[in-house]
Amino acid sequence: MGSTEINRCLSLFISGKKNYIALMKEETLIRPRTHGQRWRLPLPKFGRKRQDQVAGRLMGALTLTAALLAPLMALALLLRALPILRVTPLTDLLTGQDWAPLKGLFGFSPFIVGTFWVTGVGMLIAVPPSLLTAIFLAEYARPRLRSLLIPLIDLLAGIPSVVYGIWGILTIVPFIEKVAAPWASRWLGVLPLFRSENPTGYSVLAGGMVLAVMVFPIIISVAEDVIRAVPQGLREASLALGATRWQTIWHVVLKRAGAGVLAAIVLGFSRAFGETMAVLMVVGNVAKVPNSIFDPAYPLTALIANNYGEMMSIPLYDAALLCAALILLLLVLAFNIASRWVLTRLVRYE
């Protein structure tokens, strides 16, 4: 959820509250029956203090449950993953290259690396255009154009990921197969990163491109909000010194909005990292560490989604998949903590 939506919800909530207060004032006040009696609020069944207490406790309990959900989930995953952790040390699982459940080989390395490849390529494709779009919307677009474009971009955020997956299969994959891969191997083939030995088009690049389109609206909407929140007086301070529009944006606006823009990117990254459906439909799902953006990959999410519930009779298979889920969870967690740490430092030094 972008912060625009949060703001919208918030303002709705606030205006709703105002209406509520107005209601309280006009309608629910009980008219005094006899002359000289004061207006009063209808009293609830039990005392207001008691009501306050009960509401407080109820909300406290709900909050606690929500807060404990993630640790409990991690714990449950850990318990279910224990059988495989007893047999194979975690370091072997993390660095193991081979995935052959029938032989009892469970190496997660290709999946972890695959996840990072796809997410990384996706972010590399997504971040520059999203930031430029956000800058355009916040700094250059007239209000009318902006109010026309933003809802259109927000629409992207509402499309179910399976639709993105299908779109990827129908357009991105053939595009890579017929255009991008041949072109790249012809002109950039000397670089291993662009060498193409996979003729199908189902690849890291396909996953990255689909992911990029999925995170566009998130990064754009949050970054645009953050950039627009920079006070106009600050822009004018720079412009009044004879700075150009772009110098002002680069040296002043983006510097001031830096932490928030980074937060927008982090939000996009988190979304991309855990995205499953659209990616598994286009990355090819080959359990091998990719060497080029045209190689297929097999991210952790796809591994779990594709295999859980099948061939569960293979010993330790279930435990291995849950261990993969645990690793995914911990990676996301570590990433969130790290980004929070960076963000608080950035804000402090602003």
Place this chain on the structure above:
Amino acid sequence: MNTKIAIQNLNAYYGKEQALKGIEAQIPAGGITVIVGPSGCGKSTLLRCLNRLLEETNGVRVTGQVLLDGEDIYARKADVTEVRTRVGLLAPKPFPLPMSIYDNVSYGRRIHGLEKLERRNGRSLDRKVEQYLRAAGLWDEVKDRLHDPASGLSTGQQQRLCLARALAVEPEVLLCDEPTSALDPISAQRIEEQLKLLSAETTVVIVSHSLRQARRLADHIIFLWMGNLVESGPSAQMFSAPRDERTRAYLYGDIG
């Protein structure tokens, strides 16, 4: 008396609302010109027309001419950034740029590429920064913390930093929109002193709410009323013998 800025038939509109109506006025070179008038009469609007900053506000339209040394800054071939470099602005509230004190002062010079020029001449940017911080009366307070974030300064110090920052690009004209309105009396007095000193070499234009401040500072007065220019002239004459009824009323406290 040399005319630095000549304003000719200047109109400014916010959307459909006309905030300035056919202003005709002259600002002499050197000295301090103070724009006075009741709240909402268009003082800030007029000031921001003089360095074309007004057009950064949405929905604004400006017609007419503003001649800076005889050349129209609204002409098609005029370069906005050059206009703003020659005509600096000190805003009513300080907006320190999100960087260190030192970088705030040197910002203007760096974006104009003056920094390298100075290196070649063997003069360092450091000396310039010191010079302008001194000119703004801030040097002694910040000389040991030049590389701290500017946001850590007090409001009065921030305003003087903004003055130093504006001076550092060496403008020919300095526009000040109620430069002391956010300040305590002592900081305000310091800013006034600096502006007074500065007016020896630079043309200073100040928007002021306070007639007392105008009396203290002005060599020349422009009096606006509801978007119209009522009267302009040397301050001695304006204060002793105002020609217009409205000026007299304003000066003696009947309106505004």
